[in-house]
Amino acid sequence: MTTELVVDVKNQVKNALSEVEKRNIENVFFVACGGSSALMYPSKYVFDREAKKLDAHLYSSNEFIHRNHAKLGTQSLVILCSHSGNTPETVEAAKFAKSNGALTVSLTHEVESPLAKASEVVLKYEWGQEANGFTTNYSVLYQLVFGVLKVAENNVNFEKMERSLENLQEVYEKAASLYHEKAVNFGQQYKDEKIIYTMASGANYGIAYSYAICILMEMQWIHSHAIHAGEYFHGPFEIIDEETPFIILLGLDETRPLEERALAFSKRYGKKLVVLDAKDFEFSGIEEDVKGYIAPLVLNYVLRKYADNLAENRNHPLSKRRYMWKVDY
């Protein structure tokens, strides 16, 4: 891992936290679109469980603007994200938040982008095959989130999370290696499916959501829907049969019993079940108190390999689009 980049990320987070400390922050809004919004679901889970005072809300950028939450104001921290920094709704959301007096902190890969320019604080993350997990979006966001909890209300998990994230890349690679054959099989066995559901709960739900809307619907044009494992038994489960594929995620957080119950039922009536269980992975160097929060990141990393294999077997590159970047909308 490049020491320089690690130090740089830590310094960037430190700088963001020094801005947070200048304010009397009472609530946090997570604002982004699509995959960048899904990235924030685990952090909303963290706030719900850990924050004694701060309230946390999560909205898609345009909903955030038009909904116009009554408690958005000078005591708000608005955390935004756009990979390119060009997402128009998110740039608008940053301006809207600022005009309401909120502190805006944005994550992006492009520090010269419109989002970066519209935000008071910018956190640049690394990206791609060669990037170390510590410097990528999920990790940078967690460092910010636990840092905010530390400076705002003395939460003790910041250092634990930071130390754990330094070992994230190794956990990623071991997990992907362990599931390599499963990922290859997935691409072969599911290449002709017209619909594939995903399912999870708690900290992992966002991973199921981004897989459904970004990987399957957007990048593969396969019908999909992220089912909440607790909601499953109150409607969606009537859809399962031996022909309907489900990707079922099992994490390590407190809602795991929901995912286990959904899996147990699905095994009785479904046949096309793709199960990723974080219990199978080695979490060397990840501290016990934050394992449940780290699990979705690892599931997400491994699932990306499943996507690569699916795309290859379908001769449908993940970069292929019919509307995005091609037509006005």
Next chain:
Amino acid sequence: MTTELVVDVKNQVKNALSEVEKRNIENVFFVACGGSSALMYPSKYVFDREAKKLDAHLYSSNEFIHRNHAKLGTQSLVILCSHSGNTPETVEAAKFAKSNGALTVSLTHEVESPLAKASEVVLKYEWGQEANGFTTNYSVLYQLVFGVLKVAENNVNFEKMERSLENLQEVYEKAASLYHEKAVNFGQQYKDEKIIYTMASGANYGIAYSYAICILMEMQWIHSHAIHAGEYFHGPFEIIDEETPFIILLGLDETRPLEERALAFSKRYGKKLVVLDAKDFEFSGIEEDVKGYIAPLVLNYVLRKYADNLAENRNHPLSKRRYMWKVDY
């Protein structure tokens, strides 16, 4: 409309509010499963826009228990709902909330049910074809919600909402009558579809959600997914083509521009579009300030007629199940 039932609902709400007044409520949790959870989405929207102090959260019952929100406590109001009052996760959630010191208020059709017994305050709502809108679940919940906002922070919309809800049934019937032919056509034209997406934003998203998971997936075994109109352009829209049906809802709340944009795009690349637009409906007796909140209720009422027609044309009664009530889970 039976004056007795109206008076009874008002008295029930008054009684609930007197319990709320005894507490120093700081936050509200909406807790239920499936359709009863979807029922609460518009109320979460109301709180976000109207509440100057109270925070509002919404979780599926089992997620609520296991997530164990750090701010659930003696200053929390937990609003639950189960039609039969038998939903095990919701009954457990009521007990869990109570054990954490929260005030529990439950909506149900069955006042002798386990949920009613586990809750400090019970609100009975009416149900079915002959019930007047004022006495049904959405209306009773809104009366409670605006009542809480009134007693907790002097919100001025309670009386406006109450007066408007007294005219709800007439609005329902006129809207259903106006869309009668469209509903009939829907049942005929879409009876052979394997997948039907739904889409909306803001106060209307919960209606799209319940239609996807309860009507289409649960009651018709048709694949579905509720797409948020703002998220549409960040993944899901790549799925639309001339063969893929979308039910698109347009409400009257502040997020309507999101729904209009999603519809405009869908019209360019989709052909099977089922549009329900609240602007078409007559809102006689509904006050201007609450029209945006009432629109989802009317959309929901009209959509139910679409469901009736679909079920009839498919010879698949809405009551048909393969797992629910039939197997253990």
